[in-house]
Amino acid sequence: MEIWMAFLVGGLTAVGVYLMLRPHLIQFLIGFLVLGNAANLLIFTAGRLGSSFPPLVQPSGTVLEPIANPLPQALILTAIVIGFALAAFGIVLFFRAQAVLHTLNAEAMPETLEAAPAPSPVDEVREERT
Amino acid sequence: MNTLILKTTSRFLFTLLLLLSVFLLLRGHNEPGGGFIGALVAVGAYALFALAHGLSAARKLLPLPPLRLVGWGLLVALVSALVAFFLDKPLMTGVWFSLFGVKIGTPVIFDIGVYLTVFGALLSAIFGLEETADRTPEEAS
Amino acid sequence: MSWLLVLPLLIPLTTGILCLVVASRPAQRVLGLVGALGLLAAAITLLVQVNQRGIQAVQVGNWPAPFGITFVADHLSALMVLITGVVAMVVALYALAEGDQPREQLGYYALCHFLLFGVNGAFLTGDLFNLYVWFEVLLLSSFVLMILGGSKAQLMGGVKYFAVSLLSSILFLVAVGLLYGATGALNMADLATRVGSVAPGLLSALAMLFLGAFGLKAAVFPFFFWLPASYPAPPVMISALFAGLLTKVGVYALIRVFTLLFTQDTAFTHTVLLWVAGLTLLLGVLLALAQGELKRLLSFQLVSHIGYMLMGLGILSPLALAGSVFYALNHMIVIAALFLLAGLLQRLQGTTVLVRMGGLYQSHPWLAVLFLLPAFSLAGLPPFSGFWAKFTLVAAGLQAGQYAIVTVALLVGLLTLLSMGLVFAEAFWKNPPKPFSPSATPPGLVLPVALLALLTLGIGLWAEPLLGLSQAAAQELLEPSRYIEAVLGVSR
Numbered sequence: 001m002e003i004w005m006a007f008l009v010g011g012l013t014a015v016g017v018y019l020m021l022r023p024h025l026i027q028f029l030i031g032f033l034v035l036g037n038a039a040n041l042l043i044f045t046a047g048r049l050g051s052s053f054p055p056l057v058q059p060s061g062t063v064l065e066p067i068a069n070p071l072p073q074a075l076i077l078t079a080i081v082i083g084f085a086l087a088a089f090g091i092v093l094f095f096r097a098q099a100v101l102h103t104l105n106a107e108a109m110p111e112t113l114e115a116a117p118a119p120s121p122v123d124e125v126r127e128e129r130t
Numbered sequence: 131m132n133t134l135i136l137k138t139t140s141r142f143l144f145t146l147l148l149l150l151s152v153f154l155l156l157r158g159h160n161e162p163g164g165g166f167i168g169a170l171v172a173v174g175a176y177a178l179f180a181l182a183h184g185l186s187a188a189r190k191l192l193p194l195p196p197l198r199l200v201g202w203g204l205l206v207a208l209v210s211a212l213v214a215f216f217l218d219k220p221l222m223t224g225v226w227f228s229l230f231g232v233k234i235g236t237p238v239i240f241d242i243g244v245y246l247t248v249f250g251a252l253l254s255a256i257f258g259l260e261e262t263a264d265r266t267p268e269e270a271s
Numbered sequence: 272m273s274w275l276l277v278l279p280l281l282i283p284l285t286t287g288i289l290c291l292v293v294a295s296r297p298a299q300r301v302l303g304l305v306g307a308l309g310l311l312a313a314a315i316t317l318l319v320q321v322n323q324r325g326i327q328a329v330q331v332g333n334w335p336a337p338f339g340i341t342f343v344a345d346h347l348s349a350l351m352v353l354i355t356g357v358v359a360m361v362v363a364l365y366a367l368a369e370g371d372q373p374r375e376q377l378g379y380y381a382l383c384h385f386l387l388f389g390v391n392g393a394f395l396t397g398d399l400f401n402l403y404v405w406f407e408v409l410l411l412s413s414f415v416l417m418i419l420g421g422s423k424a425q426l427m428g429g430v431k432y433f434a435v436s437l438l439s440s441i442l443f444l445v446a447v448g449l450l451y452g453a454t455g456a457l458n459m460a461d462l463a464t465r466v467g468s469v470a471p472g473l474l475s476a477l478a479m480l481f482l483g484a485f486g487l488k489a490a491v492f493p494f495f496f497w498l499p500a501s502y503p504a505p506p507v508m509i510s511a512l513f514a515g516l517l518t519k520v521g522v523y524a525l526i527r528v529f530t531l532l533f534t535q536d537t538a539f540t541h542t543v544l545l546w547v548a549g550l551t552l553l554l555g556v557l558l559a560l561a562q563g564e565l566k567r568l569l570s571f572q573l574v575s576h577i578g579y580m581l582m583g584l585g586i587l588s589p590l591a592l593a594g595s596v597f598y599a600l601n602h603m604i605v606i607a608a609l610f611l612l613a614g615l616l617q618r619l620q621g622t623t624v625l626v627r628m629g630g631l632y633q634s635h636p637w638l639a640v641l642f643l644l645p646a647f648s649l650a651g652l653p654p655f656s657g658f659w660a661k662f663t664l665v666a667a668g669l670q671a672g673q674y675a676i677v678t679v680a681l682l683v684g685l686l687t688l689l690s691m692g693l694v695f696a697e698a699f700w701k702n703p704p705k706p707f708s709p710s711a712t713p714p715g716l717v718l719p720v721a722l723l724a725l726l727t728l729g730i731g732l733w734a735e736p737l738l739g740l741s742q743a744a745a746q747e748l749l750e751p752s753r754y755i756e757a758v759l760g761v762s763r
Contacts, residue, residue, distance in 0.1 A: 020438070025430065025434075036441060036444075039441050039444045039448065040444075042449070043447075043451065046449055046453075047451065048452075075448070081166065085407075086411070086437060089433075091259075092259060093418065093429060093430065093433055095259060096418070096421060097427075097429075100421065101427065109427050109430065110427075111499075111500045113423065114564070116563035116564035116567070116626070117563045118563040118625075119563060119693055197291065198292060198294070200291060201288055201291030201292035202292060204291070205288050215274060220273050220329050220331055
């Protein structure tokens with residue numbers, strides 16, 4: 001079972017990384033969601049599958065079966081909620097970006113808006129520039 | 131969207147969904163459910179109503195602007211976490227008491243805070259998106 | 272007692288909530304300042320407490336460690352929280368004087384305090400997954416702050432900042448998940464007792480995953496490209512807060528995991544850290560020299576000097592770690608001062624493009640002095656706090672025989688001085704390209720910068736107390752047993 005989950009996580013990661021490398025921001029966001037699911041499944045698998053691993057053992061040694069370890073599920077739930085909040089924020093952000101910048105293509109977004117030539121310690125060069 | 135069917139049913143569904151959301155919130159006490167999922171259902175109710183009757187109509191059904199609701203929700207959650215201070219226990223220690231035979235505790239109050247917070251936060255996001263969507267065609271023209 | 276430890280969390284949270292609930296702008300302004308002052312007071316009390324009684328721990332919700340969530344304050348955490356309080360208070364003063372009405376109405380003060388809530392939570396938590404949650408708290412607040420007001424430049428920077436942060440979140444999540452899978456624990460003290468049983472190769476791989484996740488946040492080589500693209504975009508009352516606090520959270524997390532958890536194979540992991548440190552130092556400062564815009568230049572300087580903190584971590588001797596901690600504290604003060612000053616200059620001259628500035632020495636000579644204090648401190652000249660930070664690191668490097676990194680560190684100090692000298696020559700010394708009418712600066716805006724500048728001078732002249740505290744922090748970091756005992760011993 002674990003081995004199949006590993007392949008699934010690997011496949012989802014590949015899809016997510018590919019989408020996140022695309023220039024379009026919506027594709028990037030979908031890639032993030034896929035990658036987030038891959039991470040969640042990974043935690044789920046890392047926390048051991050099945051109900052054969054009880055979380056708490058009483059001091060007397062009695063094992064509280066058949067209860068699965070709830071911790072991975074709690075972690076995943078937290079991660080899902082956070083991922084949900086991030087995605088919701090991302091959608092609103094990209095929506096505003098589209099309205100203001102008129103593009104969602106990351107490659108059409110320069111690093112700075114204003115050209116700022118670097119000052120030079122040598123006076124002659126500076127005079128040429130200014 | 132101006133279909134008669136949606137307008138009529140959304141009124142009933144709105145009430146039903148809100149009831150369901152409160153049911154889910156209180157069910158979270160001991161069974162699957164809770165503040166987060168309850169708030170999502172309540173947001174669904176408002177989103178549906180806004181879709182059928184317009185944003186301003188949906189806003190009128192809110193007692194407070196959504197972002198203030200977030201504040202109040204967080205405040206409720208914070209107060210529930212601080213109760214333990216008066217009993218000399220660490221932060222967020224669950225305190226339980228009995229009210230008319232029903233066991234009530236700070237986790238329940240915390241959940242109500244979560245409910246209000248998630249409700250307010252999501253609703254303000256959705257309202258914000260719909261408002262910009264309404265405005266954008268005008269800006270373009 | 273246990274409540275003192277959570278006060279640095281509760282005060283910003285309460286302030287933030289009250290700012291959300293209270294609509295009126297004057298009330299929010301008062302709340303913003305009172306909250307910051309309260310945080311500073313709580314942080315001082317916490318540091319005194321930790322210094323007197325040793326590491327403090329509290330089990331939230333009364334669930335015993337390692338099952339519940341633990342908050343721990345050792346010297347490192349308490350010091351970081353203290354400087355956070357200082358930066359928060361100074362930035363609050365600056366924001367009050369700036370009076371940016373639209374941004375204040377959009378909830379600037381509430382968001383600032385939620386950001387502080389997240390930052391302090393990250394410094395104080397003793398649980399790795401909880402650290403992830405705190406990262407998200409501070410990230411979400413910083414996203415909104417980054418684009419608050421919604422100008423074109425802010426949205427452009429915000430998109431990049433958002434995208435990179437998502438990536439670092441996922442990396443962190445994967446790293447935590449795999450570490451949990453390998454050890455079955457999330458409490459950091461509990462993890463520290465268990466990592467020994469993990470296969471060394473696996474542990475080193477995990478260490479590199481954490482280096483990626485935290486390195487993205489701390490903006491170290493090769494992950495620093497996003498910082499100069501986004502930090503200069505928002506107004507300085509926001510970017511000074513970011514520059515002072517956010518990258519240091521990443522540095523703190525690196526220091527924590529690379530002293531507590533990943534110390535099995537230091538020949539590999541800490542050599543990687545040293546390489547990362549050296550390349551960050553060099554590339555950051557060289558790129559800073561090529562910049563023509565003040566806030567971008569400062570952003571590259573910020574990146575470059577993160578390398579110093581990693582250098583101490585990579586050497587991993589008591590003196591080196593003390594140097595790292597001291598450097599982080601000093602850097603938070605200095606870089607916040609420089610960013611605030613950039614905002615002040617922008618207000619005076621209407622631009623931060625260096626070739627278009629000039630003549631400020633003639634019109635505002637005291638402002639030039641105010642620039643030179645943190646600038647010299649950044650370059651590491653005596654008698655400023657930056658000198659002692661660099662001195663400690665270089666001495667530790669020489670002791671450990673790491674001559675290569677020491678050479679880089681000294682060279683970068685020189686290049687920083689050159690870069691700061693260029694800024695001084697351009698913005699203050701040369702004649703203005705076109706005449707400008709010098710307007711009077713509101714004293715409210717100068718006061719915060721002056722406070723920070725005097726603080727760096729004060730620490731430089733009287734370095735003993737802070738250096739002593741940093742050494743105590745380094746001692747605790749190198750003896751994890753005390754940390755583990757404080758966390759796990761409380762309930763047993």
